Amino acid sequence: FQSTGKLTGHQGPVMCLTVDRISNGQDLIITGSKDHYIKMFDVTEGALGSVSPTHNFEPPHYDGIEALAITGDNLFSGSRDNGIKKWDLAQKDLLQQVPNAHKDWVCALGLVPGVPVLLSGCRGGTLKLWNVDTFAPIGEMKGHDSPINAICTNSSQIFTAADDRTVRIWKARNVIDGQISDTGDASEDLASN
Structure with a gap:
């Protein structure tokens, strides 16, 4: 194992991540952090050094992100703010949210x-x-x-x-x-x- 690069840009600990491959074969890495933000990174084969995010999902959660899941073109994020958000991965828009999904x-x-x-x-x-x-x-x-x-x-x-x-x-x-x-x-x- 050899480290070839790193994804940078979060202001707090990265708590979760998930990987998805879009139709053109591009690998997307989605990360969630205690800084309340979800970030997307496009990582091409052979990418070296420090890679900055290509997108910040807005609006952020009110607390740290604890979990991420992808199905089709939808990204779901779960947070310490007790809420779950549903995002459109292609348009990068917030589609729906349940602010108090859990207690x-x-x-x-x-x-x-x-x-x-x-x-x-x-x-x-x-x-x-x-x-x-x-x-x-x-x-x-x-x-x-x-x-x-x-x-x-x-x-x-x-x-x-x-x-x-x-x-x-x-x-x-x-x-x-x-x-x-x-x-x-x-x-x-x-x-x-």
Whole structure:
């Protein structure tokens, strides 16, 4: 491993990042920071040295960015301000936002495999589901009794990592109707909003 360059421009610690490849093959790196800002970097193959952001997403969150997720042309950002924002990656515009998506910091975002559903996890341990297209809430449940730090998915399962030293495994079923079940000991269904 050899460091070939660095992305610069944030005024605070960089807390999260995600990578996306746009149609022309260009790699985009999106970063979120405690400075409240999300920045986009175009990184061409062989880029060396210090790379400055090509875009700052405006308006910024009211507190630090904790999580980012991309699906299609949409970028979602979760923040310590308890809110989630939906951005258009092509136009770089704010499309929608839910200022108080959770009662605590939004610490993790993920996407349900195979359906247009965004998952969000908070410092209070709550897991919520949102329709990607309308940003309408689909359902919520107690995911953990401690902060949810990360959400990852494969083709059929959802994994949530938390402060309680566990990773829970969830099976998505009828998720558009607000159903998700824990594949562990307890089988829990989402309460539909």
